[in-house]
Amino acid sequence: MTGSAAPLDPQASSRRWVAWGVGSVLLVAAILIALGVGRADPGATGASGPRAASGPVLAAGALQGSADRVGTRPARIAIPAIDVDAQVTDVGTDARVLEIPARPWIVGWWRDGMGAGSIRGATVLAAHLDSAVYGPGPFTRVGQLQRGDAMTIRDINAGEHAYRVASVRMYDKTTLPYERLFDQSGRQKVVLVTCGGAYDEQDGWDSNVVVTFVPRTET
Incomplete structure (x- = not known):
């Protein structure tokens, strides 16, 4: 698969893998961040879960929080x-891993990004897709x-924010356009990220599935 985006095949396997990198505004550009999210087991996190190191490695300076x-x-x-x-909880980084x-x-909502109802930038959400213990x-x-x-x-003040799907795309995970997808200064959007494509026992999925939402009133 090339680095360009491709529409997601709706018949693709529902068992996905999330692997994406985020940078915190507090981190130095030289610091590298690796993030992998796989099938959750009890007590697993993005840092310690299965194949946690299988995700792409990203220079923190390439993508920063706001x-x-x-x-x-x-x-x-x-x-x-x-x-x-689904319930949403805020997540940060531990040892520079989300x-x-x-x-x-x-x-998980990336708390260094934008919140619900922001007037600009990306609100980033992520979760495990399924679990051998807990199910889908x-x-x-x-x-x-x-x-x-x-x-x-729905936000913590009971306010409701309406969005609609703008795109469902697949990218090679080694060339995911982090800066564009998770931009904190551009137009308001919500980004959900997971993985798909071809699966390998050692390296996991080779692609990222990205669903982008925009405000429902936006034309």
Whole structure:
């Protein structure tokens, strides 16, 4: 697979792997970050879960959080088209690796990015797709989403923020365009990331599935 984006095949396997890198505004550009999220086991995190080191390695300076984050902390997300109604918790980094909730039905929100209802930048959400122990997670069926499908984020103040699917794409995970997808200064959007493509027992999935949502009122 090339580094260019390709539409996601909705018939692709629902068992995905998330592997993506995020940089914190507090980190020096020379620091490298590796992030991998796989099938969750009890107590697993993004740092210690299966194949945690299989994700791409990214110079922190290539992708930074926002020093003036806006928006409100998400509390739940609902995506009716795929029967998702999931709790959201904020996640940061541990030893420069993003922590992901061990239970796949709890979604992690990158707290160094934008919150729900921000007027700019990316709100980044991630979770385990499934678990040998806990079963399928909330993102298991993201590949079935279609352009225009609705998502609602409820924030911790009970405010609701409406979005719609703008795109469902697949990228080679070694060439995922982090800077563009997770830009904190551009137009407001919500980005969900997981993996797909070809699976290898040693290296995991070779591609990333990215679902981008924009405000429902945006044309």
